Amino acid sequence: MANFNKVILAGNMTRDPELRYTPKGTAIAKFGLAINRNWTGEDGQKREEVTFVDVDAFGKQAEVIGQYLRKGRPVLVEGRLKLDQWDDKQTGQKRSRLGVVLESFSFLDSGNRDAAAGDGAPAPSAPAARPARPAATAPAAEPGMDEPPQGDDVPF
Numbered sequence: 001m002a003n004f005n006k007v008i009l010a011g012n013m014t015r016d017p018e019l020r021y022t023p024k025g026t027a028i029a030k031f032g033l034a035i036n037r038n039w040t041g042e043d044g045q046k047r048e049e050v051t052f053v054d055v056d057a058f059g060k061q062a063e064v065i066g067q068y069l070r071k072g073r074p075v076l077v078e079g080r081l082k083l084d085q086w087d088d089k090q091t092g093q094k095r096s097r098l099g100v101v102l103e104s105f106s107f108l109d110s111g112n113r114d115a116a117a118g119d120g121a122p123a124p125s126a127p128a129a130r131p132a133r134p135a136a137t138a139p140a141a142e143p144g145m146d147e148p149p150q151g152d153d154v155p156f
Contacts, residue, residue, distance in 0.1 A: 005080040007100050009053060010108065011035035013073050017057075019066030029062035031055055031069070033077060033100075055079065057102040065105070074108035 014032035021027055037049045055077055057065050069075060079100040088095050 006078070007081055008076070008078050009033060009035055009100070010074065010076045011053075013069055013071050013075060014052060016071050017062075017066050017069055019062060027059060027062040027066070029057040029065045031057075031065065033075070054097065054099040055102055056082075056099060057105070061102060061105065065102075068107070076106040076108055077102055078105065079103045 011033040014034045017029040017031040019027060019029045031054075033053045033055055035051045035053065037051070039047055039049075041047050077100060079102045081098060082101045083096060083098050085094065085096045087093070
């Protein structure tokens, strides 16, 4: 049986990206995405549903995200679903979280509204606006760079 794991989401950043580096120097950006769905119910009432998704980005794309994206900015994310499982240190219960590992992304606005708002964030230049897919166009600097680090290598 064939397997396929691909997610395409467009939404707004729920918080500024958290950019960190592993001890080996690999950049990791963590951010939240809010995806809104609006519809009219059978009773004629307008309804809204919001889905919140955690996204993890690695390498050069993580650095670009950390530099140019901020809370509220719209972004298109392509990636794959990943299930994280761990034991809660306080309760001892098993916990899990379904998130997205970013493979590519696109800015959905020009970024000029940030400069107009006065926070001083520059608009992205043309090359940064469309980052290359990490595995398709450029070889990874380290083996397994497109995979999240395992164990205690992640400093958060």
